[in-house]
Amino acid sequence: MPAANPKSLPVPWPENAEVKIHTGGCHCKKIRYEFEHPDIYAMPIVNCNCSICEDRGYLNVFTPEDKFRFTSGSDADMTKYEFGSCNVGHRFCSTCGTSIGPTVVKRGMVIVNTRTIDGIDLERLKLHKVDGRAM
Numbered sequence: 828m829p830a831a832n833p834k835s836l837p838v839p840w841p842e843n844a845e846v847k848i849h850t851g852g853c854h855c856k857k858i859r860y861e862f863e864h865p866d867i868y869a870m871p872i873v874n875c876n877c878s879i880c881e882d883r884g885y886l887n888v889f890t891p892e893d894k895f896r897f898t899s900g901s902d903a904d905m906t907k908y909e910f911g912s913c914n915v916g917h918r919f920c921s922t923c924g925t926s927i928g929p930t931v932v933k934r935g936m937v938i939v940n941t942r943t944i945d946g947i948d949l950e951r952l953k954l955h956k957v958d959g960r961a962m
């Protein structure tokens with residue numbers, strides 16, 4: 828499956844946006860990652876009210892699969908939870924339980940829970956409400 832185009836993501840990256848490397852990981856530090864994305868504080872952050880986003884406390888950004896990589900640990904160090912028919916693998920550290928965000932294999936996209944980004948200032952996020960419950 829080819830990686831998603833940044834312009835076709837649920838929150839498309841603006842034309843000529845300066846893309847930065849963001850780092851983060853889980854609480855016990857078994858999982859560490861980095862990914863490319865425009866300035867987290869300049870982009871709308873998806874705050875969805877669907878059952879899984881609410882339960883996990885997801886505040887999401889989207890990046891193409893090929894712009895996300897593990898710098899410690901791997902996919903195999905996480906437990907995946909899937910439900911329904913959406914083929915979304917919700918991943919969490921099998922040691923500390925931190926939800927780093929799912930992969931959407933079908934669409935070549937990784938979703939990152941901004942709460943797991945290093946030094947994130949939640950107060951500065953521009954939350955964008957999505958009515959996932961109604962979808």
Ligand SMILES: [Zn+2]
Nearest residue numbers: 853855920923
């Ligand atoms: Zn962990």
